[in-house]
Amino acid sequence: MERAVRARAWLSDRLGRVDPMVADALLALFSAGVSLWSVYDDTPAWSWWVYLLAASSSFALPWRRRFPGAVLLASTVPAAALSVVAHSVMPQVQVFAVVAIYTLADRGRDWQRLLTLAVLVVGNIVGTRSPSGALFSLLVSVGSFVFGSLVRELRRLASVEAERAHQVELRAASDAARAVAEERARIAREMHDILAHAVSLMVIQAEAGPLVVRSDPDRAVRTFDTIADSGRDAMVQLRRVLGVLKEDGAGPLLAPQPRLAELPAVVERVRASGVRVDARIEECGPADVQAAAYRIVQEALTNTVKHAEASRVTVRVARAGAELAVEVSDDGRGAVGPTDAVSGWSGGRGLVSIRERAAACGGSAQAGPGPSGRGFRVAARLPLQA
Template sequence: MDTVVANWTAGVAGWSAEQRRRLAGVNPYVLDSLLALFSAAVSVWSVWNDEVDRPWWVYALAVGTALPLPWRRRRPMSVAAASGLVSVGVSVAAHSSMPQIPVYAVLAVYTVADRGRDWQRMLLLAVVVVSNVVGTRSADGMLFSLLLTVGTFVFGSLVRELRRLARVEAERAHEVGLRAASDAARAVAEERGRIAREMHDILAHAVSLMVVQAEAGPVVVRSDPERAIRTFDTIADSGRDAMVQLRRVLGVLKEDGAGPQLAPQPRLAELGAVAERVREAGVRVRLELPGPGHVLPADVEATAFRIVQEALTNVVKHAGASAAEVRVTGTGDVLEVLVSDDGRGVRPRADRAVSDWSGGRGLVGIRERAAACGGRAEAGPRADGTGFLVSARLPLGAAVLVERARA
């Protein structure tokens, strides 16, 4: 039984939706013209069934009450005024011929209540109430007329409010859709930027070391074969390390629904291997890292690793330095990262501070990584014009501070 009732309800709902779609596609002038014909027929029928034989012009007035209705949506107040004036003529000339339910009046009042301006609605309501009280000859007739016209006005006002609420909901849904599309586009852009930074850090570091080692290998292959062997071993190690990290990145991209939390998260302990490869490239590296008991968030640790890796890559590629120093220290609620070298640097300008120095794509990536963690990074030449300095301050977050307090 429940299934039958559910199927019947679904069928009625579907039929109603289909009927609403069909009605929505009908020209409003055609629909209002049909309503005008119906109203005219009701008025003529009322005159025809009057106890008194009425002349032809009374029939004409009865039809005239419905003539303006096809334009009720476009000019609601004008249509209501025209129909009302003709109705007054019928009431004065042949009051008993007035229909019990004046369809034209119902349609006119409903349309003004739904589509009219506020002053038009209030004016019509006052006129309707006064005319029903003054123009009706019996108390019962007055009450019925008031219930009919005022009820129609209230119903039209309710439809007006529902239509307004529907517009508000539609606008809100549109704004939500735009916001969702904007958030999705922003998320895609951020993810693309994150992947680009990962790929840049992995490839730039590995390829830079491989190029430097490959250029140095032929120079020492005859004079120092052992060093040449170590050089080519370093090239192979750099290539293998880059392949491992690339597989990790590409593996995350292939997984459906994989988020940033699944991305490779290098640790600061791995910087020893990075520093060793840079030493093999001919740059002395002094490395200072936090102790093993130092608690760091995974994202902050990965960001610090990538910043140091990119800075050392730039030392090998551009600085022409013989030595570099890396210091990663935790002070209070901030992790500080400093990478400096003794290379050629960049000649500073008096009108530009170190923090205003833009640099290339790698330095932009350093700033973006620091900003993603809620921190700040700066890169530029030293004040004396010798060497280059990269510094970053990364907040550790409240969770780490609580964990340290408990320890």
């Protein structure tokens, strides 16, 4: 069985390498041979010009693929002349006519095909002397036309399927490129949120440490402990991100997904920097919503520590109907420069990240001055269900 499959594959490969022009030339020789044999086998003996007329019906077949209409005409004219002067030498099955009709039905223009079909039907009925002969001629000629039309339709369907497969491939490549771009943007957000938060706290604590190291050694020790905790937490989260990048086939589902249960640790580190934090956090919602809420609060607290010069910040994360409401507000100096999430504050990247995270969950985020224009407020609404 395996040997037969290999043999068929070898034969198909060999046939596929044959030049179509060479194949059609061999077909023309075969057709001419059939016609010449029919003249030779007829009685009485015919002159040389009858042989030439019989063979000439096949001369144009090598060009049948490029000029199907002209080849059919070039084959029909000498065949019609031969039928008039020596009808008895015409072969029972005219190979050149079968091939030419099939080719025109397959490759010809629509008007050529319709005209040929009409001429075949009328010509075979009118030009054949007996009903049985007319029926046989119709079966051969119209059958060749029908077979060529079927091949034409199959080729059209194959072309449609190939184009469809090409479009699917293009869409798949586009989707893959878009997924890569989205994943890169997501990882950039993760890296920004992790590093910005940790480094901001570490810088503030490091700046405060020397000021209290002599007057309040215990506070200095706590300050340096906070720096170490922030650094360790950043390293843990960075390992999560880098682990996803290193793992073959890792996708967004394997990416770091912090939960709201981890948010109190972030709050404590902010408190250790000297800012009073009033936090009420309700742990609810699917993993992606909790991760988005975590990062939004983290980024808002980072902005407060870096820019607000605030003494107090309020954090609220709670269910509000079918949404998770997130709000972070402080009593600091308020926005510096543009205050919307598109234009940005804190250099623009932080609030853009907040907006993108909220939009990724189907929600929305706002940022701007707090009540009466004092302080700064970040608020987001995240649907709990898709």
